[in-house]
Amino acid sequence: MKNILELLEKSAKKYPDKTAFADIDNADSYSELIKKSMAIGTFVAKKQIRNKAIAVYMTQSVNSVEAMLGVVYSGNHYVVIDGKMPENRIKNIFSIVKPSLIICDAEHIELSEQLDVDFCCISDITETNADEELLNSIRASQIDTDPVYILFTSGSTGTPKGTVINHRNVLAYSEWLCETFDINENTIYGNQTPFYFSMSVSDVYGTLRSGATLNIIPKKYFSFPVQLINYLNERKVNTIYWVPSALALVANWKALDSLKLDYIEKIMFAGEAIAAKHLNYWRKHLPNAMYANLFGPTETTDICAYWIQNREIADNESVPIGKACDNCECLIIDENGKQADEGELYVRGSFISYGYFNNPDTTVKAFVQNPLNHSYPEKVYKTGDLVRKNKYGELEYISRKDFQIKHMGYRIELGEVEAAANAPEKIKNACAVYDSATDEIILIYEGRKFEEKEYLDILAGSLPTYMMPSKIIRIKNMPYNANGKIDRVWLSKNYKTI
Amino acid sequence: MSVREEIIEILNVIKKNVDYDKETALVDNGILESLEIVSLVNELSDTFDVEITVNDLVPENFNSVDGMVEMIERLED
Numbered sequence A: 001m002k003n004i005l006e007l008l009e010k011s012a013k014k015y016p017d018k019t020a021f022a023d024i025d026n027a028d029s030y031s032e033l034i035k036k037s038m039a040i041g042t043f044v045a046k047k048q049i050r051n052k053a054i055a056v057y058m059t060q061s062v063n064s065v066e067a068m069l070g071v072v073y074s075g076n077h078y079v080v081i082d083g084k085m086p087e088n089r090i091k092n093i094f095s096i097v098k099p100s101l102i103i104c105d106a107e108h109i110e111l112s113e114q115l116d117v118d119f120c121c122i123s124d125i126t127e128t129n130a131d132e133e134l135l136n137s138i139r140a141s142q143i144d145t146d147p148v149y150i151l152f153t154s155g156s157t158g159t160p161k162g163t164v165i166n167h168r169n170v171l172a173y174s175e176w177l178c179e180t181f182d183i184n185e186n187t188i189y190g191n192q193t194p195f196y197f198s199m200s201v202s203d204v205y206g207t208l209r210s211g212a213t214l215n216i217i218p219k220k221y222f223s224f225p226v227q228l229i230n231y232l233n234e235r236k237v238n239t240i241y242w243v244p245s246a247l248a249l250v251a252n253w254k255a256l257d258s259l260k261l262d263y264i265e266k267i268m269f270a271g272e273a274i275a276a277k278h279l280n281y282w283r284k285h286l287p288n289a290m291y292a293n294l295f296g297p298t299e300t301t302d303i304c305a306y307w308i309q310n311r312e313i314a315d316n317e318s319v320p321i322g323k324a325c326d327n328c329e330c331l332i333i334d335e336n337g338k339q340a341d342e343g344e345l346y347v348r349g350s351f352i353s354y355g356y357f358n359n360p361d362t363t364v365k366a367f368v369q370n371p372l373n374h375s376y377p378e379k380v381y382k383t384g385d386l387v388r389k390n391k392y393g394e395l396e397y398i399s400r401k402d403f404q405i406k407h408m409g410y411r412i413e414l415g416e417v418e419a420a421a422n423a424p425e426k427i428k429n430a431c432a433v434y435d436s437a438t439d440e441i442i443l444i445y446e447g448r449k450f451e452e453k454e455y456l457d458i459l460a461g462s463l464p465t466y467m468m469p470s471k472i473i474r475i476k477n478m479p480y481n482a483n484g485k486i487d488r489v490w491l492s493k494n495y496k497t498i
Numbered sequence B: 001m002s003v004r005e006e007i008i009e010i011l012n013v014i015k016k017n018v019d020y021d022k023e024t025a026l027v028d029n030g031i032l033e034s035l036e037i038v039s040l041v042n043e044l045s046d047t048f049d050v051e052i053t054v055n056d057l058v059p060e061n062f063n064s065v066d067g068m069v070e071m072i073e074r075l076e077d
Helices: A005-014 A030-045 A062-073 A087-097 A106-113 A132-141 A167-180 A199-210 A219-223 A225-234 A244-252 A276-285 A360-366 A414-421 A452-460 A488-497 B003-014 B034-048 B065-076
Strands: A019-022 A027-029 A053-058 A077-082 A101-104 A119-121 A147-153 A161-166 A188-191 A213-216 A239-242 A266-269 A290-295 A305-308 A328-333 A342-349 A367-369 A379-389 A395-400 A404-407 A410-413 A427-435 A440-447 A471-474
Touching: A005 A030, A005 A062, A005 A199, A019 A030, A019 A062, A019 A199, A027 A030, A027 A062, A030 A062, A030 A101, A030 A132, A053 A062, A053 A087, A053 A106, A062 A077, A062 A101, A077 A087, A087 A161, A101 A106, A106 A119, A147 A167, A161 A167, A167 A199, A188 A199, A199 A213, A199 A239, A219 A225, A219 B034, A225 A244, A239 A244, A244 A266, A244 A276, A244 A427, A276 A290, A328 A379, A360 A367, A360 A379, A395 A404, A395 A414, A410 A414, A414 A427, A414 A440, A427 A488, A440 A488, A452 A471, B003 B034, B003 B065, B034 B065
Parallel strands: A019 A213, A053 A077, A053 A101, A077 A147, A101 A119, A188 A213, A188 A239, A239 A266, A266 A290, A440 A471
Antiparallel strands: A019 A027, A147 A161, A290 A305, A328 A342, A342 A379, A367 A379, A379 A395, A404 A410, A427 A440
């Protein structure tokens, strides 16, 4: 296999009438999806655009998938733009990728008009007569290292970075995914992650590869657990792969105390460290389901390491990230460039991107020669994440390298402080930041009010003295960045004025 | 300040430039988004010292100020 469209075509042949993708209002069977994607592909290809970035700018829906695959049929690569993305960020991304075309939905026509790029509305192009000869000739000219999509992440400096992911990356990654978690034609996904976020690659391509069904969960249901659970039951969802904060929502509201999830068999999570407490809540209510913690950056397509739960984890422990995916290797490299049991994580294998779009400086810093190989050129991805091996020989995530601090002469990972701070039941969410000016660890939490002494006593049960926070601040609402992660940068700058 | 006025004040901090007096589809029309709803729920439970449970957390209770007033008054009893 060399093109991701083969996944779609194979499933469409086997399950033509089966629902492939559904949202709250619409659904596409595999044969409908292929027809519409080819129509879109023909429309774009007739504009003589090849090997260029094309923006898909719409509210997440079945249409988004048609547009994404349509772009690939046309021999181009897609860039998914969130329907709610602020105009400045879109312009920022566009200044990097310079898309040749925008495919939007009716809701985003006016906004597209302001972007100085040729655009078309998806409802006007899905009826295009597919030109199979044209699409076949495009396919024949493509190879598996051509890009499928460019995915933008925030980057620590705030300038977006566009990771280029090619056919081989997605094919290798989705093969591992489907084999490891037995994603098959009976899988029914409840999709939570946005298509501009790397985790969605697992949902979308896991579905296409296995002939599964994916249901896009309306975003607003993640504010209303009752609706969320009803929807999952109505759609007979048996597989979810969510960010921990979405799982935490259900746990914090104790939603499963009064409501039952009827079909869930597999629960996977990634994107951030999950609090063991939240995982244990789910396990208590769905003891027979499979739980897996997945770990990886956008640059490794989605994931490079995983842990399928096989033992109890206490509320104050951290959940391991396990071992490297098949056909992928995780190297732990210390400060001297040598292999160690604790250090920075480097990843090698077929899931690794070639680098960032139009950004050679950042690319050479992150995609480097394998420090253990001095004999021939071999690029590996340097994640910037600190990991270690635990007593079970499993990989454990420590923190971002940038989060490691030196306090009172000790090297401290704020992630460990957070793991302990998240344990008490009253705490919804806790975040530790470091003020280098005063050499203090500040703990910020959201949840019911807690006597500082009581909280500190609990922390003292799992943290050595030098890791204890100097200040504890209660915040009504934890701030989040665009990707739904806790906004640590903002917190460390503004904690004094909360 | 009445419960109604207090709720409107909270809403105005969370999101400005909405006619909260008249609006009846704050959730259904996507005027309030996920994180704003989370903030709103936190603020309401803090301000009125009520426990909003998962069964109260349905769009009908948050689509309008009237719905919120009703919910708070019910929970205060």
